[in-house]
Amino acid sequence: MSAMLEVRNATVTFPRPAADGGRLTAVGGATFALQAGEILGLVGESGCGKSSLGRAILGLVPLAAGEIRWRGRRIDTVPREAFRPLRRELQLVFQDPAASFDPRMTIAESVAEPLRALVPQLSAPDRAARVEAILGEVGLAVELAARYPHQLSGGQLQRAGIARALIVDPAFLVCDEPVSALDVSVQGQIVNLLARIRRERGLACLFISHNLAVVAHLAERILVMHRGRIIEDGLRDEILQAPRHPYTRTLLDSVLAVEPVAARRLIAARPSSRDAVAAPELTP
Ligand SMILES: Nc1ncnc2c1ncn2[C@@H]1O[C@H](COP(=O)(O)OP(=O)(O)OP(=O)(O)O)[C@@H](O)[C@H]1O
Ligand SMILES: [Mg+2]
Known part of the structure; x- marks a missing residue:
């Protein structure tokens, strides 16, 4: 069975602010796939290209190279006005x-x-x-x-x-930092809500956050992005227990150092696909 969403070598560039005619590479060749009903986490520090990748998947920014397929069909070449039926999904x-x-x-x-x-x-x-x-x-x-x-x-x-x-x-949601503007006390409630909705609706989701603990609470699989590239793609538990890339280790250490209690609780109290509703409401 082919994946619901396939992203191959997706590359997003923007004109440089200095207007020297050069272009900045926000996403430099991202490749991954997402299955129906899967929650895929996308984590990385500010400016690493997470939103650009999410927006490219939704047809909101063009690809400079690569391709995006939705249910086997190429969608990155669909003109904006023809994107409307896809927007429902x-x-x-x-x-x-x-x-x-x-x-x-x-x-x-x-x-x-x-x-x-x-x-x-x-x-x-x-x-x-x-x-x-x-x-x-x-x-x-x-x-x-x-x-x-x-x-x-x-x-x-x-x-x-x-x-x-x-x-x-829809069949697929891109949640771009859906909790980072919220008080910590409310973040857990929204994450739990997303977990429940996803379970009840069988929705697939690309869940973007700079906070690895928040991503780890929700996602079964995690992509780690650094300077426009996906440097790690693995199951949540593998990434938390044995990150392969030193940058992932840094992300994990920093979230544990800055918010040790909240982060440990988020990581530990992950709602499984069966008992998300029973997971505790998270408080700071
Ligand atoms: N519309 C745009 N025009 C020019 N440059 C852009 C635009 N959008 C993003 N960029 C640049 O692309 C790079 C990646 O930005 P992006 O917003 O995708 O990162 P991000 O990982 O979502 O960051 P954050 O965590 O702060 O939301 C940054 O250098 C940013 O300045
Ligand atoms: Mg962003």
Whole structure:
């Protein structure tokens, strides 16, 4: 069986800020595959190219070289306007929920937006029913639907961000630092929510974070990225117990040094695919 998502030698470049005509290589030839229902972690320090890779998979930035296949079909060459049917299958959860919501729209309106755009034939009452159901699924009280983004906490807003991505019933989510803008006390709740949703829906996910402990809590397999390259690709337990690359060791040591208690708890209390709901809610 071929993988659901195959990324081969994906290369992303940007013009250099100095405008000398040169280009900066944000992603230098990334290769990996992701199976249906798999949560793949992508970890690395700030600026190493994680978001560029995630955005390239979603057709939001072009590849300079390489290819991306979704269910066997090449998608990196699909023009933006033809990407729409794919957008139902491949969705994004943003880092900063406050910045990703339009302040003039209610939560219900924002969450309904992808449905309006991608499933325009759906009637307004059907759309409202879908919004209500999805808000329940992510644990948001129905009263919050009529509120505006500034009236919600960061954690509530990220739940709404997840609802907005899920409402079109995607098969694959790119979660780009979905908890790093949140208080540590809320991070575990959102990670656990993603684990439960993934289990219940059989969703595949590329989970991006600079924090190896957060990635290790959720992912079965982890890619470690360093300066635009994937330097390690292995099962979570192999990577935690016997990292092959010295840089991975550095990432592990740094997270344990900076947040020893929270990090150890995240790493230890990993929800397995069977008992994610029973995993403890994480507190700092
Ligand atoms: N739109 C852009 N234009 C120019 N350069 C960019 C653009 N987006 C990213 N870059 C550059 O590409 C490199 C990789 O950035 P990217 O945002 O992919 O890293 P990241 O790993 O997601 O970092 P972070 O953890 O801070 O989110 C960086 O040097 C960044 O400055
Ligand atoms: Mg990023």
